[in-house]
Amino acid sequence: MNVKEILDGYNKENITIGVLGGHSALDICRGAKKLGFRTVAVCQKGREKTYAKYYKTRDGKGIVDEVILVDKFADIVKEDVQQQLRKLNTIFIHNRYFWVYCDWMDIEQKLQVPIYGTREMLKLEERDVPNNQYHIMEQAGIRFPKIFEKPEDIDRLVIVKVNEASRGYERAFFFAQTPADFKKKTSEMLSSGEITQEALDVAVIEEYIVGAQINFNYFYSPLTDELELMGTDMRRQTNLDGLIRLPADEQLEVLKHIKPKIIETGHVACTTKESILEKAFELGEQFVKTSKKECSPGIIGPFALQGAVASENGKEEIVIFDVSMRIPGSPLTMFTPHSGYLHGESISYGDRVAMEIKQAMEADKLDKICT
Numbered sequence: 001m002n003v004k005e006i007l008d009g010y011n012k013e014n015i016t017i018g019v020l021g022g023h024s025a026l027d028i029c030r031g032a033k034k035l036g037f038r039t040v041a042v043c044q045k046g047r048e049k050t051y052a053k054y055y056k057t058r059d060g061k062g063i064v065d066e067v068i069l070v071d072k073f074a075d076i077v078k079e080d081v082q083q084q085l086r087k088l089n090t091i092f093i094h095n096r097y098f099w100v101y102c103d104w105m106d107i108e109q110k111l112q113v114p115i116y117g118t119r120e121m122l123k124l125e126e127r128d129v130p131n132n133q134y135h136i137m138e139q140a141g142i143r144f145p146k147i148f149e150k151p152e153d154i155d156r157l158v159i160v161k162v163n164e165a166s167r168g169y170e171r172a173f174f175f176a177q178t179p180a181d182f183k184k185k186t187s188e189m190l191s192s193g194e195i196t197q198e199a200l201d202v203a204v205i206e207e208y209i210v211g212a213q214i215n216f217n218y219f220y221s222p223l224t225d226e227l228e229l230m231g232t233d234m235r236r237q238t239n240l241d242g243l244i245r246l247p248a249d250e251q252l253e254v255l256k257h258i259k260p261k262i263i264e265t266g267h268v269a270c271t272t273k274e275s276i277l278e279k280a281f282e283l284g285e286q287f288v289k290t291s292k293k294e295c296s297p298g299i300i301g302p303f304a305l306q307g308a309v310a311s312e313n314g315k316e317e318i319v320i321f322d323v324s325m326r327i328p329g330s331p332l333t334m335f336t337p338h339s340g341y342l343h344g345e346s347i348s349y350g351d352r353v354a355m356e357i358k359q360a361m362e363a364d365k366l367d368k369i370c371t
Contacts, residue, residue, distance in 0.1 A: 003114050004367040010089040012361055016040050016066070017354065018090040018113070020073055020097040021051045024349065027331040028093050029055070029063040031350025035358050040066040040088055042081065044073050044101075073101035077110045085113045091370060093353060094326050098122055114370040116357060117300045121291065121325045127161070128202045131294060133323040140290035142283050142305070144320050145207035151182040154205065158182075162189075162203035165196050173262040175208065209319045211308030214270060216318075217333045218284045218303050219352050222368055223359055227284050228342055229277070230302070230349060231333025236266040267330035271337065276309065279318055287323070300369055301356060302327040302349055327353070 017032035019025040021043035029039040041051040041064050052067040068084055075081060085092070092115045098107050104123040111119075124132045137144050148154055157177050164172045172195050176182040182205075189195045213235065219228045239261050243251055272280070283305055292298030306328075307320035327349050333339070340346035347355075360366045 001109075001112050003370050006086065006112065007114055007366050007370065010086075012089075014038065014089055015357070015361065016085075016088040016090045017357070018042065018085055018088070018092040020076065020095060020101075021048060021067075022073075022097050023095040023329050024093075024327045024331060025051065025095070026055060026063065027348055027350040028095075028327070028353060029350065031348055031352070031354040033057075033063045034351060035354035037354060037357070038065045038088070039063060040068060040085070040090060042068045042070060042073070042076050042085075045069050045071055073097055074103060074106065076102065077106045082112055090114075091116050091357060091366070093117070094119065094122060096324075096326065096329060098326075099125065114366070116353065116370055117302075117326055118291075118295065118297060119371045121295050121299060124295065125323060125325055127204050133325070136287065136290055136294055137320060137323065139294065140283075140286040142286060142320055143317065144307075145209050148205040148207075151176075151179050151186075151205065154179050154182055157208045158205050159208045160186075160203055160205050162195050163199040165193055165199065170263055174259070176205075206321070209308050209310050209321070211310035211319065213308045214272065215267075215304050215306040215328065215330070216280050216284065217328050217330065217349070218287075218305070219301060219349070219356075220284075220288050220299055220303070221356055222297065222300055223356065223363065223365060227281065227288055228352070229280060229284070229338045230352065231269070231336035231338050231346075232272050233267045233269050233330045233332060233336070235264050235306075236268055237262045238265045239263075264329070267332060269332045269335045276316065276318070277338075283318060283320070297371075299325060300371070301353060304328040 016038040018040045019028050021041040025041055032039050043051050048067060048069060051064045055064050056062050057065045068081060070081060090113055092113050094115050094117055099122050108119055123129055126132060148158060154176060160174050160176060161171050164170045174185050176185060186200055190197060215233050217230045219230050243260055246254060288299055304324040305320045306322040307318060309316050310319050334346045334348040337346060356369060360369050
C-alpha cells in the first residue's frame with residue numbers, strides 16, 4: 001500500500017480521525033474534536049449505542065460525528081467500508097481491537113486506509129509470533145520475568161498465561177509452584193473445557209514478580225524524536241480485585257468454589273515517586289531505539305510498558321510483564337501529573353495524538369507518522 005499516495009489524495013482541510021468502536025475510541029474522539037477534526041467510529045452491530053447514541057455528536061455536544069456499522073469488526077477490510085473511510089479522508093488510530101477481532105494479515109495488507117502508528121508492530125504483542133515483545137525487550141536490555149520453556153523446569157511461583165477456550169482473546173491465568181501443581185491444575189482446566197490443549201501448548205509460563213504493579217504509558221514523536229511519559233496507572237481486574245478485598249480466611253473459603261481470574265475491566269490512576277522516573281524514561285528510550293532496528297520505522301506515538309517495581313537486594317527495579325504497541329486502554333493517564341510537567345497542563349492520549357497529527361499536517365509530514 002502506498003500510504004503517501006493515499007494521503008496526497010486527501011483533502012487536508014477536512015481530515016477525519018477514525019477508530020474501531022471500543023477500547024480507547026472515546027478518548028481518541030474527544031482529543032480529535034478538541035483539535036478541530038471530524039471523527040468516525042466503525043462499530044459492530046449490537047455494540048454501537050455508546051458511539052451511535054450516547055456520545056454521538058448533536059446539539060453542540062458529543063464527540064462521534066459518523067458511525068459506520070459492520071456485522072463484525074473484521075469487516076473493516078471490506079471494500080465498501082474502506083471506500084467510506086477514504087471518502088471521509090480518514091486517518092485510523094489502531095487499538096487493541098485490531099488484533100483481538102481482526103486478522104493481522106488483513107490489517108497489514110488489505111486495509112488501504114492510512115493508520116497512525118506502525119501497523120506491522122501490533123502483532124508483536126502476541127507471545128507466539130517471531131521477534132515478539134520478549135525479543136524486543138531482550139534486545140533492548142529491558143528486564144522481564146524469567147520464561148520457563150516447559151513445565152518440568154518450574155522451580156518457583158509462576159503465572160501461566162493461556163488463552164480461554166470460550167474467548168480466545170482473554171487469558172485464563174493461573175498460578176503454579178511446581179511441575180506437579182502445573183499438571184494438576186491444567187488437567188482440571190482441560191477437563192472442564194476452560195482451556196484447550198492447543199492453547200496450552202503455546203501458553204507462556206512466566207515467573208511471578210512480587211512488586212507494586214504499574215503501567216508506564218509513553219508517547220514517542222518521530223517528528224521531534226522525543227519520548228514523553230504520558231502517565232502511569234495500574235489495572236483493575238475481575239474477579240481478582242473482588243477476591244483480594246476479602247479477609248484472608250474468607251478468601252480461602254471462596255477459593256474452594258471460585259477460581260481467580262485476571263480479566264482486565266478498568267484502570268486506576270496512580271503516581272510514581274520522582275526517583276523512579278529517570279529509570280522509566282531510560283526503559284522507554286531503549287524500547288524506542290530497539291524498535292527502530294527490529295521493525296522499521298519503529299514505534300510511532302503511543303505505547304506502554306506494563307509491569308511492576310520489585311524490591312530486590314536492597315534496590316528497586318522495574319520489571320515489565322507486557323508491552324502495548326499502540327494506545328493503551330486506559331483513558332485516565334491525564335489524571336496523573338506527568339504530561340503536565342511537559343505541556344503545562346495534563347493532556348490525554350486523545351489530545352496528544354490529535355496534536356501530533358495536526359503538527360504533521362502543518363509540516364506536510366503525515367507520511368512520517370502513518371503506515
